[in-house]
Amino acid sequence: MTETTxxxxxxxxxxxxxxxxxVEGRKIAVLLVIFFILIISASVAVILGTYDITIPEVAxxxxxxxxxxxxxxIPKTQDTIIWDIRLPRVLLAIFVGGALAISGxxxxxxxxxxxxxxxxxxxxxxxxxxxxxxxxFPAIFFSVQLSAFAFGSMAVGMAYLLxxxxxxxxxxxxxxxxxxxxxxxxxxxxxxxxxSDDSALREIVFWLMxxxxxxxxxxxxxxxxxxxxxLIIIRILGWKLNILSMGDEEARTLGINPEKYKLILIALxxxxxxxxxxxxxxxxxxxLMMPHASRLILGPDNRFVIPAAFMMGGFYLIVxxxxxxxxxxxxxxxxxxxSILGAPYLCYLLRNKGKEIFG
Numbered sequence: 001m002t003e004t005t006x007x008x009x010x011x012x013x014x015x016x017x018x019x020x021x022x023v024e025g026r027k028i029a030v031l032l033v034i035f036f037i038l039i040i041s042a043s044v045a046v047i048l049g050t051y052d053i054t055i056p057e058v059a060x061x062x063x064x065x066x067x068x069x070x071x072x073x074i075p076k077t078q079d080t081i082i083w084d085i086r087l088p089r090v091l092l093a094i095f096v097g098g099a100l101a102i103s104g105x106x107x108x109x110x111x112x113x114x115x116x117x118x119x120x121x122x123x124x125x126x127x128x129x130x131x132x133x134x135x136x137f138p139a140i141f142f143s144v145q146l147s148a149f150a151f152g153s154m155a156v157g158m159a160y161l162l163x164x165x166x167x168x169x170x171x172x173x174x175x176x177x178x179x180x181x182x183x184x185x186x187x188x189x190x191x192x193x194x195x196s197d198d199s200a201l202r203e204i205v206f207w208l209m210x211x212x213x214x215x216x217x218x219x220x221x222x223x224x225x226x227x228x229x230x231l232i233i234i235r236i237l238g239w240k241l242n243i244l245s246m247g248d249e250e251a252r253t254l255g256i257n258p259e260k261y262k263l264i265l266i267a268l269x270x271x272x273x274x275x276x277x278x279x280x281x282x283x284x285x286x287x288l289m290m291p292h293a294s295r296l297i298l299g300p301d302n303r304f305v306i307p308a309a310f311m312m313g314g315f316y317l318i319v320x321x322x323x324x325x326x327x328x329x330x331x332x333x334x335x336x337x338x339s340i341l342g343a344p345y346l347c348y349l350l351r352n353k354g355k356e357i358f359g
Contacts, residue, residue: 126155
């Protein structure tokens with residue numbers, strides 16, 4: 001095979017240009033359809049709930065706030081439920097789901113393994129330990145979110161330093177280091193459960209199951225900019241992630257420094273994962289499933305997989321959260337709903353779509 005033919009084959013394998021007649025313009029159209037579905041699902045989620053509110057009432061309340069209208073004209077209960085409870089909760093679900101999904105896409109590309117997910121480097125165990133510390137010792141660790149974020153990031157940093165070998169970070173070593181660090185923090189969480197009182201133990205358990213119980217506009221205002229900035233940067237680096245997914249040797253051949261870009265991408269993915277987890281607790285499966293679903297629809301090109309995974313992750317958590325607060329009179333933790341829905345879906349992918357996903 002000539003050098004030109006090899007290059008064209010490489011471009012085709014990465015998902016650029018035309019692949020099976022699926023041109024980039026059509027992929028953009030699919031992204032717009034996914035965005036429209038996300039908007040519709042968010043609108044429906046704001047309407048649904050134990051307190052019945054009509055579509056015109058929801059629209060009027062939101063438009064009044066957005067246009068700086070007279071909020072006093074809106075019934076107080078209606079305004080509180082729509083603007084202060086449901087809307088920030090839906091938006092937080094979008095950004096948390098999106099953060100976990102794009103992190104999963106990054107980890108799967110960097111590690112060249114379709115079964116890894118955002119928590120593989122110990123970020124969930126580290127964040128859980130930080131949250132548990134804040135619940136058991138509130139006088140010292142006054143913020144659950146800050147403590148969870150700090151220890152989640154620390155866990156990944158420790159795993160990365162532990163895996164460094166002669167200036168390089170082998171993928172297998174990094175994953176093993178993440179498992180080791182995660183196990184240590186999990187043991188520490190168990191220790192804190194053992195010594196905590198009933199009130200703190202209850203808070204730890206509910207945090208570990210994940211949920212949007214305390215979603216607020218302040219949470220959205222903190223998380224949304226961070227996720228959007230990381231999404232833009234990761235999307236810009238999407239073509240480099242495509243090359244990294246082929247292996248370090250291929251990346252060096254094409255003039256890409258794999259160590260540099262692996263560090264950048266892992267740091268970004270870890271940061272938004274730890275930040276998202278710090279607000280809502282541990283929610284599994286999102287970062288594992290949504291990148292797979294995106295590749296099934298759009299192919300392997302991460303320039304399209306990243307934004308699609310973000311929107312599909314947001315849609316998935318909106319569905320899970322809506323079910324969690326409407327199925328029963330007592331709210332079910334979102335992490336339980338996400339796992340119940342996610343496990344059968346992943347089984348379906350592995351059994352019926354494995355070749356299409358993994359090549």
